[in-house]
Amino acid sequence: MSSSAHLRTVLADALTEDGALTDPAWRDAALAVPRELFLSSYFVQVPDSVPTSYRPVHQGEDGWREGIYTDRTLITQLDGRVRPGDVTDGGGVTGDPTSSSTLPSLVLRMWQQLEVESGQRVLEVGTGTGYSTALGAHRLGDDRLTSIEYDPVVGRAAASGLKEAGYAPRLVVGDGLRGDPDAGPSTYDRLIATCSVRYVPMAWLHQVKPGGKILVTLSGWSYASGLALLTVTGPGSATGRLLPGFTSFMIARPHDRPPRPALSLLPGEERPSRIDPAVIGTWTGSWVAQLAAPAAERMGAGAEQILWDVSTGSQARTALGPDGGWTVVQRGPVRLWDRVETAIRLWQAAGEPHQEGFGITASAAGQRV
Numbered sequence: 202m203s204s205s206a207h208l209r210t211v212l213a214d215a216l217t218e219d220g221a222l223t224d225p226a227w228r229d230a231a232l233a234v235p236r237e238l239f240l241s242s243y244f245v246q247v248p249d250s251v252p253t254s255y256r257p258v259h260q261g262e263d264g265w266r267e268g269i270y271t272d273r274t275l276i277t278q279l280d281g282r283v284r285p286g287d288v289t290d291g292g293g294v295t296g297d298p299t300s301s302s303t304l305p306s307l308v309l310r311m312w313q314q315l316e317v318e319s320g321q322r323v324l325e326v327g328t329g330t331g332y333s334t335a336l337g338a339h340r341l342g343d344d345r346l347t348s349i350e351y352d353p354v355v356g357r358a359a360a361s362g363l364k365e366a367g368y369a370p371r372l373v374v375g376d377g378l379r380g381d382p383d384a385g386p387s388t389y390d391r392l393i394a395t396c397s398v399r400y401v402p403m404a405w406l407h408q409v410k411p412g413g414k415i416l417v418t419l420s421g422w423s424y425a426s427g428l429a430l431l432t433v434t435g436p437g438s439a440t441g442r443l444l445p446g447f448t449s450f451m452i453a454r455p456h457d458r459p460p461r462p463a464l465s466l467l468p469g470e471e472r473p474s475r476i477d478p479a480v481i482g483t484w485t486g487s488w489v490a491q492l493a494a495p496a497a498e499r500m501g502a503g504a505e506q507i508l509w510d511v512s513t514g515s516q517a518r519t520a521l522g523p524d525g526g527w528t529v530v531q532r533g534p535v536r537l538w539d540r541v542e543t544a545i546r547l548w549q550a551a552g553e554p555h556q557e558g559f560g561i562t563a564s565a566a567g568q569r570v
Contacts (some may be wrong), residue, residue: 205235208270212305216272221306224313230339231309236269239330239362240302242285243268243275247293254293257285275302277330278355281454299451300355302330303395307448312336314430314444315416317391321345324384324408326377326417327395327453331359337393338368346370347384349377351454378455380404386436389413396453397426399495401439401563409433415441418450419561419570422458423499423508425487426450427556431563438564443556447484458498461511466518469532476545478506478519478527485555486545492570493544494537508537517541 213231216222222231237260244255245268255276258265268275278284279296288294312333317323323341328334328350337346348370350356356374363370375382378398381389387410397420409415413433420426426449431441481490482502490499490508497508497515504527508517515533522528529538548554562569 205237205266205270206232208266209235212270212272216306216309219306221310222313226340227309227312227336230336231305233339234332234335235366236302236305236332237266238366239332239335239359240269240275240277243277243302244279244285244298245275250293252295254295255279255298256293257288259285272304272306274304274307277301278352281352282354284354299454300329300352301451302332303450305332308333308336308395310446311393311395311416311428311448312340314428315391315393316414317341321390322388323347323391323393324381324389324405325349325393325395326405327351327450328356328359328372329395330355331362333395334359334370334372335363335366335368338363338370343369343371347373347381347389349373349375349381351376376455378402378404378453380408384408387411387413392416394418394453395450397450397456398453399456400568401431403437403565406433406437406439406563409439411435415439418448419443420449420452420456421491421495423487423491423494423497424449424452425484425491425499427488427559429561431561438562440560440562443559443561443570445555445557459511461498461509464500464507464509466507467516467532469516469530471528471530473522474519474527474529474538475542476527476549477504478529479503480545480549481506481541485548485553488556489544489548490541493540494535496535497537508541510535510537 242259247254276298278300281299325348328348334348390413392415394417397418415431427443428448431439433439480486497510500507504521506519515535517531517538519529
């Protein structure tokens with residue numbers, strides 16, 4: 202069995218070689234922080250399982266340590282309550298992932314994209330397992346970093362791992378969307394979020410000082426995502442751009458969609474679709490569609506797409522047309538497909554740019570992409 206130090210070196214070398222790790226200071230952090238202290242157990246997906254099920258991997262099992270130093274996201278909680286230690290069935294358990302240790306390449310890339318400098322104060326929203334927090338504490342110092350975790354059970358586990366690893370940043374259990382409960386205006390130079398949000402919370406725009414930066418993944422109820430870097434332009438306002446790449450995080454629990462009943466497809470008005478429905482299954486196409494219908498959940502694949510806005514009961518569903526092309530059936534007070542078509546056609550007319558072609562402005566008056 203390879204030692205943890207050796208595995209960290211191998212991983213850091215691989216991340217350096219593929220360009221994910223470019224800053225020597227963050228490479229030092231990657232070499233120093235023992236990820237296994239934050240992952241005494243984790244879930245792995247059971248191959249070909251329908252519905253998707255997860256099998257726990259515990260400390261000491263074959264492949265446990267090697268799995269930790271593979272560049273992948275490791276699930277640590279399902280349905281907001283089930284942790285690997287709670288599962289005794291070796292065959293696996295189903296559920297929706299609600300906490301994880303994000304793949305190291307993404308964590309380190311985001312810390313670098315934040316453009317943080319020595320001496321600056323950073324607020325991290327989403328402590329998670331604590332691995333990202335440990336990287337930040339190693340690079341910046343304990344007194345420069347505050348991390349907030351929504352789930353108290355997750356927060357306690359992270360605090361234990363950080364203590365064992367020798368780090369002592371300030372840890373808070375609470376709603377990170379409200380910012381640091383003990384901080385005043387313009388307290389932080391940087392804010393980094395390891396969860397996604399539907400909009401940039403106003404508290405962040407006040408707690409980060411003018412000229413400071415916010416790095417956050419924007420998402421919605423269709424779970425399309427885009428990573429944005431914003432510069433605070435004044436109290437309560439910021440502007441920035443979406444970044445290259447394909448970044449997604451679990452949505453912050455207060456921003457997640459409300460519970461919904463089982464889907465019932467109801468009759469509505471049918472007409473030809475002016476766009477190929479499959480386009481909203483692509484990375485940026487789904488993002489554009491979500492901007493047009495932010496309260497809708499998307500299901501389906503290819504030509505058969507379903508949009509359902511549980512808040513209004515509005516629905517849209519598409520299919521291949523009997524004589525070619527595509528059809529759409531819509532019902533409810535919001536014509537979801539009308540909105541999606543308009544947005545997609547504008548995007549197509551602009552040459553279908555990736556999200557890095559989009560800007561974002563946030564203020565008390567609203568948020569505009």
